[in-house]
Amino acid sequence: ADLDTFIARLPKAELHLHIEGSLEPELMFALAQRNGVTIPFASVEEVRAAYSFTRLQDFLDIYYAGADVLRTARDFHDLAAAYFDRTAADGVVHAEIMFDPQTHTARGVSFDTVMEGLLSAVAEAEAKHGMTVKLILCFLRHLSEEEAFATLEQARPWLDRITAVGLDSSELGHPPEKFARVFADARALGLRLVAHAGEEGPPEYVHQALDLLDVDRLDHGNRSLEDPVLTARLARTGMTLTVCPLSNLKLCVVNDMADHPIDHMLRQGLRATINSDDPAYFGGYVADNYRAAAAARGLDRRDLATLARNSFLGSFLPDDAVAAHL
Ligand code: HPA
Ligand code: ZN
DSSP states (O other), rough: OHHHHHHSSEEEEEEEEEEEOOOOOHHHHHHHHHHHHOOOOOHHHHHHHHHHOOSSSHHHHHHHHGGOOSSSHHHHHHHHHHHHHEEEOOOOTEEEEEEOHHHTTTOOOOOOHHHHHHHHHHHHHHHHHHHEEEEEEEETTTOOOHHHHHEEEHGGGGGGGEEEEEEEEOOOOGGGGGGGGHHHHHHTOOOOOEEEEEESSSSHHHHHHHIIOOEEEEOOGGGGGGHHHHHHHHHHHOOEEEHHHHHHHHHSSSSGGGGHHHHHHHHHOOEEEEBBBHHHHHHHOOHHHHHHHOOOOOOOOOHHHHHHHHHHTSSOOOOHHHHHHH
């Protein structure tokens, strides 16, 4: 219980969070009712029972279906506000949250509607919780390069309120190289760059994220450990890995939390961080992820403090704000 309190009180940044993945079943039902949308579940219990996955794609299918209840700016506001309230209670003082505009524009919800709702919740959370928030626009990698370019174009009026672009969705068969030109344009527009790599995909995809996308940060990155030269490179360059223990367990990236490599990552000098990914689907928010990893791998206070410190060092906060958090 002592370590639990230590974890909850430890100031931390969350760097890998999909806001659509924070949609709790209760809110899914409330929004379905408010918008007159039919969802393929009869009860909250039925929704939770459906959250059993053997691979990333099983989860993605249900995650995109759930997002269909999100229609208005108020819906996006309520979604994000619930996340900020919940994560503030976990000791998160800075959050860099990802959103998937293409999941919404494909359903006729405008890019502007998504932004208006998210930004009003951000302003509210900054005032209410004293937290800071940055937004990361993710491209869906199962869609085309052309569609990613069109999304970047829609983002143009909002670029002063978007910090970075990312790459998510089905990894296998959609290597980073598919988006090299989009990422180069995003970089030229002054955006920071992140990408999911090495969650299900091989170490080669991590190499591509580094060499062809020039990412500032790697999301997941677990499979980098299969390549000692790559691991040494990540350590040497101080690359941040946004690791998500409960996600890794739920999506069978690890078979058991006892097999999670988080402590090996730290011992090998990797700048690993702990994050929740899609907390409504994977069974826990950020403090739950710290607790699960600590219990399974025997992390002590020093390790937990290193992970929290890494979260600020790996953030896109300016140096003076990072220093103020260390
Ligand atoms: N991987 C890929 N795409 C995603 C994820 C993830 O863990 N969560 C939401 N979209
Ligand atoms: Zn993710």
